[in-house]
Amino acid sequence: MLRVTLRQMQYFERLAEQLHFGRAAEAAGVTQPALSAQIAEMEGQLGYKLFERGGGTVRLTAEAQALRPRIARILAEVEDLESVARRGRKVLEGRFRLGVIPTVAPYLLPHLLPLLKRRFPALRIEVREAVTATLLEETSNGRLDGVIAAEPLDEPRLQSTALFEDRFFLAVPEEEAERIAPPVAQESMALERLMLLEDGHCMRAQALAVCGMVKPVTMASFGATSLATLLHMVSHGLGVTLIPEMARKAAELLPGVRVLPFVEPGPSRTICLAWRKTNPRQADFSALSEAIEDSHYAA
Structure with missing residues (x-):
């Protein structure tokens, strides 16, 4: 046997x-x-x-x-x-494994982690940063408890709750900002020079959707692994890139980069928290959702 x-x-x-x-x-x-x-x-x-x-x-x-x-x-x-x-235990106590996509982690975690430490001192949080598909699979299979990602999530084993809207902006080289003439239309020829994250990042598909009728051609065969890399390339005049609002402050600190708004109603993404439908820690997810929203709006 x-x-x-x-x-x-x-x-x-x-x-x-x-x-x-x-x-x-x-x-x-x-x-x-x-x-x-x-x-x-x-x-x-x-x-x-x-x-x-x-x-x-x-x-x-x-x-x-x-x-x-x-x-x-x-x-x-x-x-x-x-x-x-353990239903008698306190909310968000013990081990919690949280996945976060790369276009959210560097901008949300510096505010979220200290807040969680203050509110839930008995919480032992473990963070994993990876692309959406990897995090969804690991959450579905139980290697993660929850994941912060951008909608839509194509995973029937998970349920999710929307946290906040994250507007998109266009980061351009300083010397080109006036010529592009903000606010930027989604049909602007400036988007032909759009630099993209590599395959696997959900923001790559979102960026292509924002382009509308304009096809990025200058850097179509090039993909970076992080927004930070793309922003440094923008600062050296190599092209333009799409950034979420949560990355705006970091982008504006870089020399040679100007952040421009889109014509209203501008494009955006919805950030959500997702977990297995069978996971009974509903009070934990509710408390975590509230903490994420608070840390985002306080940033």
Whole structure:
């Protein structure tokens, strides 16, 4: 009879995350020999190897990659069950794993994290920054508790609540600002020089939607990994880029950059908080939503 234990699945997940036995053991709060023994026993129960070891590296086998989403779902269900049992605890207490997309994290977290520390001193928050698709999958599979992203979210296993509207602006080189003549129409030829984030970032699709009838051509084959990179390129006259309102202050501090509004009604995105539909921590999500909104409007 197959007897894979919950502990073994937890150790498996830690090792799959860290791909290093020492760091995985530390994350699990056990010694490395104890973790290694449990992984070896789990492999013996399953009848195949889960990790390739050698050359100082650890890799998931094909079998482990196929098994990992199922284990993640089981661990998520167990955590949900434990949350039900802890309903008498205080709001936002203990571990909470929060995913945040890269076009929000640098601008929201400096205000949100201190606020959470003041309001919920017993909260142990862990933040993961990644592109939307990755965060949605990890939230659905239980590796994250919630995610801050931009609507729409194409994930039926999650529910969400809208937090605030984030208007878009156009960052242009200082010497070109008067020629572009704000406010900028979404049909402006200036958008032909629009520089985009690389594939996978939701703001890439949003930027292309803002362009309307104008097709970006100058930098169409180039993609940056962050808004900060794009803004530095703007400051050197290499093109223009779309920025959310939350990044406006940072953009205006850069020399050689001017931030221009769009013709009203201007384009915007809706920032939301999402979580698994089966997650019982509704009071936590309500409190977190309020904290996010407060930190955004206080910024």
